[in-house]
Structure formats: structure tokens, C-alpha cells
Amino acid sequence: MTQSLLHTPLHQTHLTLGGRMVPFAGWEMPIQYKEGILAEARAVRSGSGLFDVSHMGRIWLSGPQAAALLGWVTTADVAKLSLGQGRYTLLCAETGGILDDAILYRLGEQEHLLVCNASNRPAVWEWLQRWRQERFPSVSLTDRTTEVGMIAFQGPASIPIMERLSQGLPKRLRPFRITQATIAGIPALVARTGYTGEDGFEVMPSASDAQALWRLLQETGAAPCGLGSRDVLRLEAGLPLHGNDITLSTNPYEAGLDRFVASDKDSVCSVALRGIVQRGLLKKLTGFKMLERGVPRHGYPILKDDNPIGEVTSGGYSPTLDAYIGMGYVSVELSAPGSPFQVDVRGKRQEAEAVPLPFYSRRRA
Numbered sequence: 001m002t003q004s005l006l007h008t009p010l011h012q013t014h015l016t017l018g019g020r021m022v023p024f025a026g027w028e029m030p031i032q033y034k035e036g037i038l039a040e041a042r043a044v045r046s047g048s049g050l051f052d053v054s055h056m057g058r059i060w061l062s063g064p065q066a067a068a069l070l071g072w073v074t075t076a077d078v079a080k081l082s083l084g085q086g087r088y089t090l091l092c093a094e095t096g097g098i099l100d101d102a103i104l105y106r107l108g109e110q111e112h113l114l115v116c117n118a119s120n121r122p123a124v125w126e127w128l129q130r131w132r133q134e135r136f137p138s139v140s141l142t143d144r145t146t147e148v149g150m151i152a153f154q155g156p157a158s159i160p161i162m163e164r165l166s167q168g169l170p171k172r173l174r175p176f177r178i179t180q181a182t183i184a185g186i187p188a189l190v191a192r193t194g195y196t197g198e199d200g201f202e203v204m205p206s207a208s209d210a211q212a213l214w215r216l217l218q219e220t221g222a223a224p225c226g227l228g229s230r231d232v233l234r235l236e237a238g239l240p241l242h243g244n245d246i247t248l249s250t251n252p253y254e255a256g257l258d259r260f261v262a263s264d265k266d267s268v269c270s271v272a273l274r275g276i277v278q279r280g281l282l283k284k285l286t287g288f289k290m291l292e293r294g295v296p297r298h299g300y301p302i303l304k305d306d307n308p309i310g311e312v313t314s315g316g317y318s319p320t321l322d323a324y325i326g327m328g329y330v331s332v333e334l335s336a337p338g339s340p341f342q343v344d345v346r347g348k349r350q351e352a353e354a355v356p357l358p359f360y361s362r363r364r365a
Contacts, residue, residue, distance in 0.1 A: 008054035009149045009210035017224050025119035027055040030226040038319045040229035041236075044196055045320055048155035049225040050217055053195075053202065054210065056150060057121035059128065060142040062111045069136040070104055070112055073127060075252060075269070077262035081106040086176040086191060088260055090252055091116075091124060096272035097248035098255070100124050101240065103193060105178045113178075113189075115202075117242050121145065131268070148189075149210030153217055154200035154233075156362070161220045162201060166190075175199075186213050195230060197237025198362055235325065236318050238287060238358030244298055245285060245313040245327055251276055254329065255285045256357070283310065286335040287327050287357040294345040296326035296352070301344040304334065312343060318359060325359050326352075 005028040014021060019030030030052065032040065043049050061070060071078040076089040086105040093099050100120040105113045116124045125143060132139045153162070159170050165184045170192075173179055178191040188205035205213050218224060231241070240246045246255050253261075253276055261273060290296060296315030301308050315326025326343070334341060339354040 006055070006146075008052055009207040010052045010054060010151075010214055013211050013214055014052065019224070019226060022227075024227060025055060025117070027118060029055060030224075032226040032228045033224045035223070037226070037228035037232060038317075040223055040225040041232045041319050043223035044155045044198055044225060044229065044233055046155070048153065048157040048161060048200075048220070048222040049196075049229070050214060050222045051152040051154065051225050051230055052150075052214075053152050054145075054148075054150045054207075055118040056145070057114075057116040057118060057124060057143070058145050058148055058150065058204070059114045059116065059125065060107075060111065060144055061114065061128070061139055062108075062142075063139045064110055065136040065138045066110055066112050066140075067106075069128070069131060069139045070114065071265065072135065072267050073131055074102070074104065075261040075267065075273075076104065077265055078104065078106075078112070083108065084177050084179055086178055086193060088176075090257060090260060091127065092252065092267075092269035092273070093248060094268055094272060095248075096251040096269050096276055098242065098246045098250055098252065099127060099248060101242055101246060101257075103191075105191065107178070115150075119243060147207055148204050149207050149213070151203045151205075151210065151214055151217065152194055152196070152200065152230075153203060153222065154194045154196045154198050155222075156199065157221070158198075158200045161217075161222070165216070165220075173201075183213065184216055186216070188213065195239060196233040197239070197358065197360055198233070232316060232319065235314050235316060235327070236320050236358070236360040238327070238360075240285070240327075241314055250285075250329070253277065253281055254283055281332050283329045284332050284335040285313070285327055286330050287325065287355050287359060288341070288343075288352045289355045289359075290324035290326070290343065291351040291353060293324070294343070294348070294350045295324055296343045296345065302328050302330060302352075303342045303344060303349060304330075309334065309341065320360050325355075327357070330354070
């Protein structure tokens with residue numbers, strides 16, 4: 001029996017807008033709208049765009065041991081977070097492999113919010129439940145994914161627009177901060193975060209207010225955007241996708257995410273990660289640019305002197321750079337910028353070279 005797909009609070013809005021709906025991580029989500037993926041990506045880079053990210057997991061942790069539990073299961077030094085501060089972090093298994101990447105926020109003295117990937121929400125929930133039972137029994141866990149909507153409002157124009165809708169909010173909400181705010185009369189948690197490489201916000205109203213808030217933001221000129229353009233934008237920004245670029249078979253050091261590991265604390269993965277550092281790395285997640293026309297798709301082999309040395313984890317066409325770009329794991333030696341190798345594009349070996357990540361960085365004001 002086929003399990004029915006979940007719907008976000010914005011499902012009817014996507015249908016009304018002509019969104020092309022596809023199954024994604026157990027949800028029915030828009031991959032694009034009428035203007036197309038590349039047009040949506042350009043709209044975010046030049047103006048503003050709206051993404052429904054209500055499918056992502058939102059788990060509240062509260063109680064006197066909430067920070068300790070999060071400190072045990074993530075690579076962040078949670079105890080150092082100030083009120084309202086957020087942090088990109090990794091949840092790693094005992095082996096050091098990456099179970100998921102997430103953003104955690106400190107909402108109060110004993111209250112935190114963990115935002116995880118939709119496909120990993122069941123595994124993350126079970127992981128938190130396990131360690132609560134074994135070590136941190138006073139923590140209360142609440143999965144509010146279906147109760148709270150989440151809209152990513154991204155792009156350079158999102159800042160002045162948000163200023164008009166919620167006066168003073170952009171000035172007091174620095175990057176990776178979160179606060180309770182009112183946007184044109186609609187209450188919501190608002191974070192200065194995103195997954196596009198642009199400045200912007202992730203807004204979390206109640207599920208019942210999600211459609212009204214989406215309409216309000218769209219009326220400012222923001223382009224409705226689907227999963228397809230979100231993937232293009234995060235690739236340009238060199239942001240990893242769990243299940244592609246990072247998995248249980250990869251660790252934070254191979255993925256170039258060591259800056260998000262608090263190495264001086266004990267956690268479920270700290271022994272394994274210290275061992276990885278001592279042994280040294282054999283491979284590293286590397287950005288590359290195609291020197292010939294060809295789309296480097298996920299899973300395509302990467303070769304050096306006709307020998308397979310890795311495979312593409314993410315790749316595609318960058319409308320911002322007008323180039324074909326990708327990421328994949330290669331030996332540490334070949335990860336140096338300028339290192340040449342080939343990508344097997346549907347049986348044809350095409351030249352590529354390693355380049356620094358990110359591919360694209362927004363201009364800072």
C-alpha cells in the first residue's frame with residue numbers, strides 16, 4: 001500500500017500558483033513554478049524569492065538539560081549560545097559519520113529549537129529520544145513540524161521589504177539570530193538565515209497564518225520559488241546537501257565543515273572525530289568547474305588518468321556564473337584549486353578543474 005504524501009500549510013497556494021508538484025521526503029512539494037527554475041534563481045539573486053520550507057523538521061527542546069542534550073548530539077558548543085543566537089551544526093553518529101546537518105537556536109534560558117532536514121526528521125527524532133532516555137531524562141521534546149509553517153524569504157530586496165513590513169526588525173536581527181516578531185500584524189518567529197547564499201529570513205508563523213503571510217510577501221514582488229531553484233542556489237553557494245554531499249559515510253573534516261566542530265568538548269562523536277584528525281584525511285569534498293560543455297550530474301564518475309577517483313555528489317548549470325559546476329570527493333592532493341581531472345558525462349570524459357568553494361559569494365553592503 002502506497003503511503004499518502006504529507007502536505008504543508010501552503011499546499012493549496014502552490015496549486016493555485018501552478019506549481020509543478022513532486023514527491024520529496026514524504027511530502028508533496030513544488031519543484032518549480034511557471035517561470036522555471038533558472039528564472040526563479042535569477043529572481044533571488046537580483047531581487048527576492050519565496051520558498052516553502054515547511055517540510056523541514058522543527059523540534060523544540062526544553063528543560064534544564066536541553067542544552068546538554070544538544071551539546072551531546074551535535075558538534076556545536078551549545079552552552080556558549082546566547083539568547084536568540086543560532087548556529088549551523090552537525091549531528092554525527094558514534095563513528096563520526098554525519099546523520100544530518102541542522103540549525104539550532106537558543107530561544108530561552110531552557111528552550112531550544114532544532115531545524116533539521118525533512119528526509120532525516122524521523123532519524124533525528126529517534127536519535128534525540130535515545131539520548132534523552134539514556135542520559136538526559138529531564139528534557140521535553142516536541143515535534144511541531146505540522147503546527148508551524150516555515151517560509152524562506154531570500155534575496156537582497158528582502159531586507160528593505162522586511163523593514164517596511166516590520167519596522168526595525170532587520171537592524172536588530174543580525175545573521176544567525178532569531179526573534180519573535182510581528183510582520184504586518186502576523187506573529188512569527190523570524191530568523192536571519194537561509195540556504196541560498198543570499199541575505200534573507202526564515203519566517204515561522206503558525207500553520208493557520210502561513211498562507212496569509214505568503215500572500216503578503218508575494219504582493220511585495222517576491223517570486224514564488226520551488227525546490228529546483230533552491231538546489232541551484234545552494235550549489236552556487238557551496239552549501240552541502242545531506243544525502244548527496246554529506247552522509248553517514250562522510251565526516252565533517254572530509255566535507256570541509258571542521259569550523260563547525262567544537263573539538264574541545266565531549267559528545268557522542270568526539271572520540272571518533274579526534275581519531276579521524278589523528279589519522280589524517282584521504283579524501284575531501286571539492287568544488288570543480290567544467291572546462292567543456294556538459295552537465296555533471298550526481299553519481300557521475302570523476303577520473304584521473306582514466307582511473308576512477310570519486311564521483312559527483314552535486315552538480316548542474318549555474319545561471320549566475322553561466323558555467324557548469326559541481327562538487328565531489330577526490331583525494332586531498334587533487335582538491336587543491338587548479339588540479340585537473342575529468343568527469344564522465346554519459347560516457348564522454350570531459351575536462352574539469354578544482355576550484356575554491358563557494359562558487360558564488362554575495363556582495364556585502
